[in-house]
Amino acid sequence: MAPNDDAGVIANDRDVSRVDAAESRLQTVGKVKRRAWTGLGIGFWLAAFWIALLIVVAVFAPVLPFRSYKQPDFNKTLVPPFHSFKEPLGTDELGRSMLSRVVWGARVSLAVGVFAVGIGMVVGTTIGVLAGYFRGVVDRVITVVADAMIAFPPLVLLLAMVTIFERSLRNIVIALAILIVPSFIRLARANTFVVAEREFVTAAKVMGASRLRILTREILPNVLITLLAYAPVVIALAIIAEGSLAFLGLSLPPPTPSWGKMINDGRSKLDTALHLTYVPGAFMVLTVLSFNWLGRGLHAVYDPRRGVL
Known part of the structure; x- marks a missing residue:
């Protein structure tokens, strides 16, 4: 041979x-x-089921066979839960359906959480990946700005923004997104540092790939996996923040229902109509816990230390 x-x-x-x-x-x-x-366990799947169910009823709330959330019935005021087939969650002091109001409140909470985190994630990831890849002056400037934003008390900044501007869903989403951006900047930057040293990135550089291709094809997909696992936890925090604003009367104006506003409205009737508070409170607690459990499970699946990436 x-x-x-x-x-x-x-x-x-x-x-x-x-x-x-x-x-x-x-x-x-x-x-x-x-x-x-x-190995995620039944808790993860129950949380995923609850979030999926909540999303479905929130999206299709206008066509569901519920009474309008703003339609009063003064003949059926303060009906407790499970005393009526038509109103399984009872009615409030004006006879409005609690079921309809918590479903429409879910629309507000989910919209705020998803859109605020979505905007914050897109902006923060873009800036963080650029800082982690180019480093040098770009990294130092971005890091200083992000650290300064994180150092400022978030609740004070949020209250200032929603007080100055009109109370609308858009302004609340923008205000929360601004507070969320620095967290995603730091997380994306840290992950970019690690991914940029991987063998496939070095191979792409040796083969003459452009910086844009390396960022979009090699680094960004691997960084996004970790960020997507972190996103449900941030959505839960955004829902809590919107509920806090609503509790203080700084969220959407009436008659649009919000879980935080419903909890606040029921405070004065805790001794006679406890369901006015615990029904929206239960929905908020279950939703926040479900998003946290979902994020915990996704992190367990896509944890780089498991060797999955």
Whole structure:
């Protein structure tokens, strides 16, 4: 056999070995992922079911067979829960349906949480990835600005923004998004530091890939996995923040229902109509806990220390 043929055989054997190693790696990753998903427990799936159910009823609230959330019935005021088939969660002091009001309140809470976190995540991730990849002066400037925003008391800044501007869903979302951006900047920056040193990024640089391709094809997808696992926890915090504003009377104006506003309205009737407070309170607690549990489960599945990434 000629020397060239021997070299070709050796090269082919090496290629086959590399392919086999890559396939073995993919199989290992798949097994780790499946093991992680199956080990999440019933709590994760109950939380996922609750969030999915809440999203469905919130999206389709206008077409659901509920009485309007602002329609009073003075003949059925302060009806306690489970005393009427038509009003399973009772009525408030004006005879309005508590079921309808908590469902429409879910629209507000979910919209604020999802859109505020979505905007904050897009802006913060973009800035954080740029800071972590280019480093130097860019990184120092962005880090100083993010640290300054985090150092400022968030509740004071939020109260100032919603007091100065009109109370609307858009302004509340923007105000919360501004507070969320620094957290995603720091998280995206830290993860970019790690991912930028991985072998596939070095290989892309050696092959002459542009910076834009490296950022969008190699670094960003791997950074997003961690950020998406963190997002449900931030959504829970945004829901709590909106509820706090509503409790203080600084969220959406009446008659739009909000869980925090409903809790505040029921404070004066805790001794006679406890359901005015505990019905929206229970919805808020379950939703916040579910988002936290969902984030915890996603982090367990996509934790880089498990070797899943």
